[in-house]
Amino acid sequence: MSFLEFVEGPLWYVAAAVFLIGALWKVVGILRLGRKADLSIPRASATAGAVRSQFLHFVPHGGFPFRTIYHLTAGYMFHIGLFLVLLFGAPHVIFAQNNIYALPWVTMPYWGFVVAAQVAFAGLILLWVRRISDPVMIKISDKDDHIGSWLTFLVMLSGCMALQESVVALRATHMLLVDMWLIYFPFSRLMHAVTFMFSRGYTGAFFGRRGIVP
């Protein structure tokens, strides 16, 4: 078995299993913590507040937009670029069709892949720069934040380095980093990709019950 076959075969399945089971385990753990009984008189629906907050918090409101313009822009650049590359990049679609599902899927043209990757790179680097140069961010960032940022960056960088798909070693390096990223995911703040819905829901329900737009 070649190294590429190993990272795309057994290691990939192990990493995917750790990712899925780990993430599920973490979510179940968070839900099992429960919450204190809310004794306040309900003025509105907590459920409606929870649902509303899911969408409202995609954009800042009140006095926040200008203060958050930097990381709002950089955050959207990174996440939109990443999801476009991940979901519609031709190499990813082919890999998914071979290893996960065999449904037909739309792929981006090559130039679209490159532009999306550039937007994602710019966003990620801007977010990391903020982490190392904002006095508050410096203080609240720990190893986990930096490892998560760097691991994601390396996955993306190795992916773009393997873009020509002419060198097996580059594809293998990219896949190895993807496997590492999947294994690291449930044990890190990368879990925010899943938990953001719960935290928004909790906040939305709390304020929604009190008749406040969260």
Next chain:
Amino acid sequence: MTSRGLTRFLQKLGCAGVIVLGVWFGMTGIALNAPAFAQTQDPAAGSVPGDTKGSTSDSDFWRSISQGERGKVSIPDQKAAVMINRSGEDWRLVRMGPLPLWGGVLIGISLVGILGFALLHGKFKMHGQRTGRVIPRFSQAERWVHWFVASLFILLGLTGLVILFGRFLLKPVLGADALGAIANAGLQAHNLLGPIFIVAMTIMLVMYFKDNFYQKGDFTWAFKGAFFSKNHPPSWKYNLGEKSWYWLIAFAGTAIAVSGVFLIFPTVLDDVRGMQLSHIVHAICAIVLIAASLGHIYLGVWGVEGAVDGMTLGYVDETWGLEHHRWWAEEEIKKNHAVKSASEAVLAAKKETST
């Protein structure tokens, strides 16, 4: 031996002799005829080998082709009339010779110079004590853009150096296959990150434009010994060296950006000579910037005590400001921009960013 046996033996001997003599005559015959053959192929005689017509010899014929001789074609694309583009060979010779050689020398001089200076002179320390009062120096936006450009510059610089010097430095160590993989990877990353760098650099140049005009006093700073003098000569927000670094980025960076676009989109030029020129300009400007950036990184991060604070925290100590950029610091103090503490400086910087 009977008489019949003797006869058979002599017959066989005779046959063998005939064969040997035949072969010998045949060989000598070819040898004897060779000069005659060569004589008939004499270019001066009007006939050359290889079906070439006229009185031009093969060597002259191919020499003129290799030197870019233009022939005739009946198709619209007249570039096709040139069988071998001589400028390609010229470019290859520069790419494989003087470019990496002198580029390596320049970067080497920069590295050795910095190392020697660091060992002999050490750090530029502050003469006075830190006051605790600080002066905001770079806004959040300025710092973010600076580090964004710096991150991309390092990535592009490393991948570019692998592409330019890999054949000479990495191939003997890693082998051709490994170098092929690394250089391929480097090129992909270089092409992908390059356009982001162009946008980021443009924003940075606009953002830092205001304070980087040469003005009265800049050259006095240099004539008085710059940072080598015992008492640091006064300067504005940026001294002559820093302003020159800015303009080097502006001109060399722009040249890198434009030539880089031509390299990524070769059809824009529609001429291979333009590509070759773009490559040479791209490489030379990049080498100059990399060599100069080593000095910038050394002085900014380690060589000058307290300098890095400006770009990481956004503020510098009042003493540092007065010692290194006296005229700027005095103006800031007059404007009441100097503040008592770091937290106030952060708030001031944030306020400046949001207005």
